[in-house]
Amino acid sequence: MRTKRFLATLVLIGICQVSLAAEVTVTMANWEFSPKVVNIEVGDTVIFENNDDSIHSVIFPDESIQSLEVLKMEKKFLVKFEKVGEFPFFCKQHKDFSMNGKVIVLPKK
Numbered sequence: 001m002r003t004k005r006f007l008a009t010l011v012l013i014g015i016c017q018v019s020l021a022a023e024v025t026v027t028m029a030n031w032e033f034s035p036k037v038v039n040i041e042v043g044d045t046v047i048f049e050n051n052d053d054s055i056h057s058v059i060f061p062d063e064s065i066q067s068l069e070v071l072k073m074e075k076k077f078l079v080k081f082e083k084v085g086e087f088p089f090f091c092k093q094h095k096d097f098s099m100n101g102k103v104i105v106l107p108k109k
Contacts, residue, residue, distance in 0.1 A: 033101040048077040
């Protein structure tokens with residue numbers, strides 16, 4: 001009987017872990033995104049957070065991903081990724097300073 005309860009508990013834990021989506025934060029400061037490359041799974045959310053004393057933007061050339069032209073100081077911008085792929089992004093205001101990055105979205109495990 002203990003074995004069945006133990007196995008049932010493991011199954012429930014596994015189900016709960018599979019259903020949770022993750023959030024990853026990318027900060028903006030000193031004309032760079034950190035981290036520059038983010039690996040996530042389908043359904044996860046990236047939180048872009050402006051910790052700088054100037055405005056920034058988060059521009060995705062892939063038009064299927066929402067972009068934001070202006071992200072003011074101490075503000076956040078959330079993007080949920082629903083498909084597998086590599087999604088480069090950049091800051092329009094500081095593109096000449098190589099302020100760019102990439103989100104790599106992997107299939108759900």
